[in-house]
Amino acid sequence: MPYVEMPKLSDTMTEGTVVKWRKAVGEPVGIGDVIAEIETDKAVMELEAFDDGTLKEIYVSEGSKARIGEKLALLLAAGESVPRNDGEAVKSGKAGLAAASSSQPTSPPVKVGKASAPISSNRVKASPLAKKIAGAKGVDLGLIRGSGPGGRIVARDVESTAAIPASRPITAIPIIPAGPGDRRILLGGVRKIIAERLLASKTQIPHFYLNIEVDAGELVRLRSQLNEHLEKSGQGKLTFNDFILKAAVAAATKIPRVNASFAGDAVIEYGNIHLSVAVAIEDGLVTPVIRQAQKKSLREISEAVKDLATRARTKKLKPEEYQGGTITVSNLGSYGIDSFSAVINPPQAVILSVGAILKKPVLNAQDQIVPGHRLAIGLSADHRVVDGAIGAQYLAELRTLLENPAALLL
Amino acid sequence: MPVINYRKALNDALAEELARDENVFIIGEEVAQYNGAYKVTEGLWQRFGDKRVLDTPITEAAFVGLSVGASMLGLRPVVELMFWSFAYVAYDQIVNNAGCIRYMSGGQINLPLVIRGPANGGTNVGATHSHTPESILANNPGVKVVCPATAYDAKGLMKTAIRDNDPVFVMENTLLYGETWEVPEEEYLIPLGVADVKREGADISLIAHGRAVLTSLKAAEILAHDHNIRAEVVDLRSIRPLDEETLLRSVRKTHRAVLVDENKPFCAVSAQIAATIQEKAFDDLDAPVVRVCALDAPAIYSPPLEKIQLPTPERVVGKVLSIA
Numbered sequence: 001m002p003y004v005e006m007p008k009l010s011d012t013m014t015e016g017t018v019v020k021w022r023k024a025v026g027e028p029v030g031i032g033d034v035i036a037e038i039e040t041d042k043a044v045m046e047l048e049a050f051d052d053g054t055l056k057e058i059y060v061s062e063g064s065k066a067r068i069g070e071k072l073a074l075l076l077a078a079g080e081s082v083p084r085n086d087g088e089a090v091k092s093g094k095a096g097l098a099a100a101s102s103s104q105p106t107s108p109p110v111k112v113g114k115a116s117a118p119i120s121s122n123r124v125k126a127s128p129l130a131k132k133i134a135g136a137k138g139v140d141l142g143l144i145r146g147s148g149p150g151g152r153i154v155a156r157d158v159e160s161t162a163a164i165p166a167s168r169p170i171t172a173i174p175i176i177p178a179g180p181g182d183r184r185i186l187l188g189g190v191r192k193i194i195a196e197r198l199l200a201s202k203t204q205i206p207h208f209y210l211n212i213e214v215d216a217g218e219l220v221r222l223r224s225q226l227n228e229h230l231e232k233s234g235q236g237k238l239t240f241n242d243f244i245l246k247a248a249v250a251a252a253t254k255i256p257r258v259n260a261s262f263a264g265d266a267v268i269e270y271g272n273i274h275l276s277v278a279v280a281i282e283d284g285l286v287t288p289v290i291r292q293a294q295k296k297s298l299r300e301i302s303e304a305v306k307d308l309a310t311r312a313r314t315k316k317l318k319p320e321e322y323q324g325g326t327i328t329v330s331n332l333g334s335y336g337i338d339s340f341s342a343v344i345n346p347p348q349a350v351i352l353s354v355g356a357i358l359k360k361p362v363l364n365a366q367d368q369i370v371p372g373h374r375l376a377i378g379l380s381a382d383h384r385v386v387d388g389a390i391g392a393q394y395l396a397e398l399r400t401l402l403e404n405p406a407a408l409l410l
Numbered sequence: 411m412p413v414i415n416y417r418k419a420l421n422d423a424l425a426e427e428l429a430r431d432e433n434v435f436i437i438g439e440e441v442a443q444y445n446g447a448y449k450v451t452e453g454l455w456q457r458f459g460d461k462r463v464l465d466t467p468i469t470e471a472a473f474v475g476l477s478v479g480a481s482m483l484g485l486r487p488v489v490e491l492m493f494w495s496f497a498y499v500a501y502d503q504i505v506n507n508a509g510c511i512r513y514m515s516g517g518q519i520n521l522p523l524v525i526r527g528p529a530n531g532g533t534n535v536g537a538t539h540s541h542t543p544e545s546i547l548a549n550n551p552g553v554k555v556v557c558p559a560t561a562y563d564a565k566g567l568m569k570t571a572i573r574d575n576d577p578v579f580v581m582e583n584t585l586l587y588g589e590t591w592e593v594p595e596e597e598y599l600i601p602l603g604v605a606d607v608k609r610e611g612a613d614i615s616l617i618a619h620g621r622a623v624l625t626s627l628k629a630a631e632i633l634a635h636d637h638n639i640r641a642e643v644v645d646l647r648s649i650r651p652l653d654e655e656t657l658l659r660s661v662r663k664t665h666r667a668v669l670v671d672e673n674k675p676f677c678a679v680s681a682q683i684a685a686t687i688q689e690k691a692f693d694d695l696d697a698p699v700v701r702v703c704a705l706d707a708p709a710i711y712s713p714p715l716e717k718i719q720l721p722t723p724e725r726v727v728g729k730v731l732s733i734a
Contacts, residue, residue, distance in 0.1 A: 031732070050732065079705075129665050129696040148697065149733065155665060155696045 002080055004035065004073040006066040007047065007151035008125065010319060011143050012189030013040040015067045022046075023055045029075060036072065041189035042286070043317045050149040053077040069123060126153035133158045143196065145319070162264075190284035201346045205262075206383040209341045210391045212399055216357045216375040219243055219405045241331050242302040244354055244377075246408045248329050249273050249293045249301070251397035258394045259326050261347045262384045276325030276345055277305050279312045286312045287345055289325040298408055329354060339376035349385035350394070353378035375402065411594055417587040419561035420450050420526075423568035424488065426597065428458050431486060434572060437464045437473055438490030438527075447492045448528065448587055474500035474525065478507045481523040481577075488572060494529030494581060495541040508577040509552040520575040526568070529557075529581035530621060531672065531709045532720050540709030542672055544581050544619070545679045548650040554578040554602055555649040559623035561591040563647055566600030574602065583621050603651030607660065611642035614730055615660040617683055618670040619646040622721055626670045629726035637727070639734055649679055657683065658691050665696035668729050670721050675703035697733035702726050 006016050017039040023029055029049045036047040057074040060066045074082065124141045126134070130153045134141050139161050146153035178184040187195065219240065227237045252259045252273050260269045273294045276287035288308035290301060311317050328345040333356035342353040355376040362372035377398065381391045401407060414422070427434050440447050442455035442465040455463040466473040470491065477487035491497055497504055504525065511519050531540035548555040554576055558564035564582065571578035608623060609630050616626035623645040630641035644660050646653065661667050667687055671680035684699045702721040710716045 052728075127665075127696040128693045132693045152697075 002053075002074055002076050002082065003071045004047070004049070004075050005150065006038070006060075006068050006070045006072055008068050008146065009038060009045045009047075009151065010040045010042050010189065011145055012042070012193045013068065014189065015065050016040050017065045018060045018062055018072065019044055020062055021058060025055055025058055027055050029053055029055055035075075039315065042315060042322070043319060044315070045318065047072075049075060051075060051077060053080065056082075069125075124153065125151060126158075127155065129155045130158045137161075188283050190281070190286070194284050197346060198343050201344050205344050205346060207344060207380050208383050208388065208391075210379045210381070210388065210395055211339065211341075212377050212395045214375045214377060214399050214402045215362070216240075216373040216402065219375070219402055220357065220373045222405050236302070236306070238298065238302055240333065240357060240375075241329075241354070242298060242305065243402070243405055243408055244331065244352075245275060245277065245290075245293070245301050245305060245329055246298045247398055247401040247405070248327070248352055249275055249296075250401055250408065251394055252327055253294050254397050255390060255394040257390050258350045258381070258386055260349045260385050261326070262349065262382055263347075267385050270326045272326070274324055274326045275301075276322075276328040276348070277308065278328060278330035278342075278345075279309045281313050281315075286317065286322050287325060287328055288312050288317055288322045328352070333357065333375075339378055341378045342380050344380050344382055349382040350391070351380050352398075353380065411592040413590050414561055414593050415588050415590045416558075416561040416564050416582075417448065417450055419565035419591075419593050420568055420582065421452055421454070422593075423565045423572075424451065424454060425457070427488075427569055427572040428454065428462055431572075433484065434486045434488060435462045435464065435480075436488045436490065437466060437477060439466055439468055439492050441465060441490045446490065448584060450582075450587070451490065470496050470500040471503055474503040475507065477523055477525075478503055478511075478521060481508075481521045482511065482519050484522075486522045486524075486572060488524045488526060491525060491527035493535075493539050493541075494527050494543055494579075495539050497525070497543055497547075498541075504547070504577075504579075505550050505553075509550045512576065513552055521577050522572075522575045523577045524568075524571045524574075524580060525577070526571075526580035527582060528584040528587075530583040530585060531704065532621075532716065533584050534711065534713055534716060536711050537708035542581070542620075542674075542704075544579075544649050545673050545677060545682075547579050548679065548682075549677075552576070554651065555581065556602060556647060557581045557620040557649060558647065559586070559608075559618075559620055559645050561589070562593050563600060563606070563645070565593055566598050567602070567647065569597075570599045570602055573599075578602070581620065585621055586624075600647070603648045603653050605653035605656040606645045606647055607642060607656065608645045609641070609643040611640035611664065613640045613642075613664055614666040614668060614734065615642045615644055615657070615664045616668050616670055616726065616730075617644045617646065617657055617660070617680075619649060619679060620672060622670040622672050625721050625723055626726060628723040629670075629730070632723055632727050633730055637731065637734075639730060641730065646679075646683075652682070652686070654686055654690065658687065661687050661691045662694045665694055666733055667695075667699045668726060668733070669699065669701040670726055671701060671703045672720050673703055674706050675701060676706060678703055700729050700733055702729050 019037040019039050021036050023035045029035055030052050033049045034046040035049050037044050038047050053075045055073055056076050060072045126141050133155055139158055141153055144153050144157050144161055147157050148154035223238060230237055256269050259273050260267055272292045275290040275293040278285055278287050290304045327348055328351040330342045331354040333354055337355050339355040340353045342351045344351050357373050357375045360374055361369045364370045379391050379395055436451055441451045442463045445452040474489055477489045480487050508521055508523055511521055529542050544555050544557055556567045558567050568580055571580050609627055618626045626643045630643050633639040633641045642660050642664055644657050669680035669683050671678050673679050680701045687699050702725050705719045710719050
């Protein structure tokens with residue numbers, strides 16, 4: 001097929017933006033060459049060629065959007081010619097492009113997306129065999145990323161996906177339809193995936209919840225002392241969250257059971273702690289992952305989370321940067337939340353819910369009421385993996401570390 | 411087991427059938443006194459004489475027509491075409507008469523006729539001598555078409571063709587005449603319409619006929635060695651009747667098919683195979699069915715260009731990798 005089409009690059013993508021063309025019209029292209037950078041709802045990804053040939057025409061200019069399946073460029077193999085009687089979608093665009101390029105051969109091609117016929121954005125490209133296996137296993141093809149040519153879902157993609165047991169509510173909850181004055185906001189990619197994954201989490205994972213309140217006095221003191229020093233030497237400051245992340249990881253190395261997943265007939269305790277950090281973005285949240293966080297210092301964690309959060313907000317994360325986490329920390333302290341209980345990020349076993357550090361009257365060792373800094377931390381755990389006692393041990397480790405935070409600097 | 415070449419295997423098949431059945435005779439240009447343009451009939455005139463091995467003028471329409479008539483009366487002619495490309499001057503005899511008479515006579519008249527000869531490109535004899543008409547002829551109900559790839563298959567299929575009561579067209583290949591294979595001494599027959607898995611594999615099916623089978627086997631070797639892909643090679647052997655069961659079984663096992671075909675791509679044998687697979691094994695496919703055919707041009711005379719016109723193992727490997 002001589003056309004390069006907008007591929008489905010993420011589970012939830014419906015359209016993509018051509019950020020950059022890496023190949024110019026007239027350049028030879030080999031299988032596997034990166035020809036363009038495409039921004040999806042989640043990240044900017046590289047588009048590779050699946051055929052050898054020469055890039056003959058570009059239909060979607062840099063910065064323009066195209067829906068999945070829409071033609072982006074014409075890539076002709078040696079001796080191949082443009083198919084005649086081709087679909088409406090390209091015809092209108094090609095005429096415009098030819099006119100533009102004949103007068104100004106070096107100017108970027110005109111945008112063609114607008115006039116073209118809409119292509120069904122929900123079309124999932126899957127091989128017949130992949131569809132058959134998915135049907136038999138009860139796997140939703142819409143949730144799988146295809147590894148075949150053009151992003152096609154092939155058998156191996158479905159075979160490596162766990163079946164989702166039929167857990168949809170039998171009776172749908174009736175909806176009050178949108179009327180005059182109401183807004184009906186169609187689910188974007190991120191919203192849709194949050195809806196699906198967290199519904200699955202809440203309906204399939206038996207959650208239980210533990211809560212502690214930590215004396216954060218020493219943490220407040222140490223952080224301001226460190227930041228004073230860092231500020232003077234012109235370095236970036238440390239946030240409370242940096243300490244909490246480091247403590248969450250350090251505690252998990254002591255209690256490895258929390259860094260785990262339920263796997264049907266087994267529990268998998270992971271050797272590495274890949275720490276997912278919940279980051280709020282414009283239309284939802286993502287959980288970028290700090291890989292092998294157990295090997296990282298407080299400073300390294302601080303820098304990693306700053307970088308990931310910045311890129312998450314600008315949707316520059318690659319899929320591998322938000323996949324494969326083994327434990328999650330969600331912190332709503334900066335939003336003024338005292339305490340909460342987060343929903344587990346499946347297939348992980350636990351999530352920490354971190355509230356704000358509050359100044360409040362506390363009893364000291366002499367039973368006197370004194371001003372103190374308190375931090376509420378919640379643990380939501382999968383009871384199939386973690387029992388109350390294990391969860392309590394983990395929180396106790398966490399408390400010890402946060403109340404003696406100097407250890408986190410080692 | 412003796413190792414003989416493809417030409418000798420055909421010669422043995424003809425000699426055995428001439429000896430076995432006195433109704434069998436050979437007819438064609440230079441087949442008798444000159445021993446055949448490609449020496450396939452070598453020694454047969456000497457051994458069986460004027461009544462069994464007959465030279466003709468350069469008159470394909472006449473001697474094919476004569477043979478159609480002779481077969482209607484119960485003889486079993488084996489007609490040699492110096493090239494299958496020359497069948498076109500006898501097309502009316504081959505398709506209208508040989509192909510239709512049994513049907514139009516309500517089954518009263520059989521035509522036990524064999525037409526044989528080389529049907530291949532790649533020998534620098536120009537476009538008019540390089541046709542591969544198996545796709546054109548197999549399009550006609552009432553005829554049978556076989557394309558042996560090895561000496562073993564050539565002998566077994568030729569003997570069966572001669573004993574068959576319908577017109578059977580045997581497409582040979584001049585590039586294979588000198589190639590050698592093991593062929594048993596004892597008599598054997600290969601039924602028409604039975605494909606042969608020439609190499610077992612689990613990852614992809616290469617489906618071919620004639621010399622393209624050998625191209626596929628070489629490609630399978632490269633795929634195994636360089637890419638860790640286990641290709642299965644299915645040799646159709648018969649184009650019509652077609653052994654759909656064997657090729658579909660292979661595709662259902664590997665879930666991917668690359669069709670290798672020395673026909674030109676348009677309306678090629680492989681186009682028929684592709685239609686069959688998508689219709690009957692759709693749910694088993696994990697990738698589109700793709701083809702490696704001759705480049706879509708009259709046979710190229712320029713030797714360097716001619717080399718790339720027919721499928722090569724490298725082109726097959728490239729196509730496999732594009733869907734693997």
